[in-house]
Amino acid sequence: MREAQVTRNTLETQISVKINLDGTGKAVLNSGVPFLDHMLDQIARHGLVDIEVAAKGDLHIDAHHTVEDIGITLGQAVAKAIGDKKGIRRYGHAYVPLDEALSRVVMDLSGRPGLTMGVEFTRGRIGDFDVDLISEFFQGFVNHALVTLHIDNLRGKNAHHQAETIFKAFGRALRMAVEMDDRMAGQMPSTKGAL
Numbered sequence: 001m002r003e004a005q006v007t008r009n010t011l012e013t014q015i016s017v018k019i020n021l022d023g024t025g026k027a028v029l030n031s032g033v034p035f036l037d038h039m040l041d042q043i044a045r046h047g048l049v050d051i052e053v054a055a056k057g058d059l060h061i062d063a064h065h066t067v068e069d070i071g072i073t074l075g076q077a078v079a080k081a082i083g084d085k086k087g088i089r090r091y092g093h094a095y096v097p098l099d100e101a102l103s104r105v106v107m108d109l110s111g112r113p114g115l116t117m118g119v120e121f122t123r124g125r126i127g128d129f130d131v132d133l134i135s136e137f138f139q140g141f142v143n144h145a146l147v148t149l150h151i152d153n154l155r156g157k158n159a160h161h162q163a164e165t166i167f168k169a170f171g172r173a174l175r176m177a178v179e180m181d182d183r184m185a186g187q188m189p190s191t192k193g194a195l
Helices: 036-045 066-082 132-145 161-178
Strands: 004-011 015-022 027-030 050-059 092-097 101-108 116-119 149-155
Touching: 015 066, 027 036, 036 050, 036 066, 036 132, 036 161, 050 066, 050 092, 066 132, 066 161, 092 161, 101 161, 116 132, 132 149, 132 161, 149 161
Parallel strands: 027 050, 116 149
Antiparallel strands: 004 015, 015 050, 092 101, 101 149
16 A cells, blocks of 8 residues: 655644545544535545645644645655655546536656646636635645646636636546556656656
């Protein structure tokens, strides 16, 4: 089983993340940010990864540090769980619709951090959640998982639907990228022998 647990403690947050890349989609989430818990649940369900998140943050100020640091810690846990990457597919992609919304996520477990987001949310907040924090979450993730990630919302009129399609597509792209490929049989997924 490809599992990892990472704890991150800063002046603003105390976060523990546990992940099983070969899970069943089970999530135990206590981020203190209900909308983020809903989105993390989508990653678990659609990625078929088990995720546990326990976080305490300076939510009396706002959710920024908590959301960003959960992205960082999740990225560290994914990198640790993947290990040497031998035998994985490396690339993953998914299109996910939800009613009028459609998003595409493409991922490369490249060993190099990079985030490109083409998303224009129809409003700035979903309930109490600031949609700017979605890019902060993914930036923290890519910087510490060392992945290249392209996220595009192709259409949508409802910000909740836009966000949900992004996180569902991310889960499915992650699932594809970390999947073991029998034809790779212990090889690094690169023509140069290294990512």
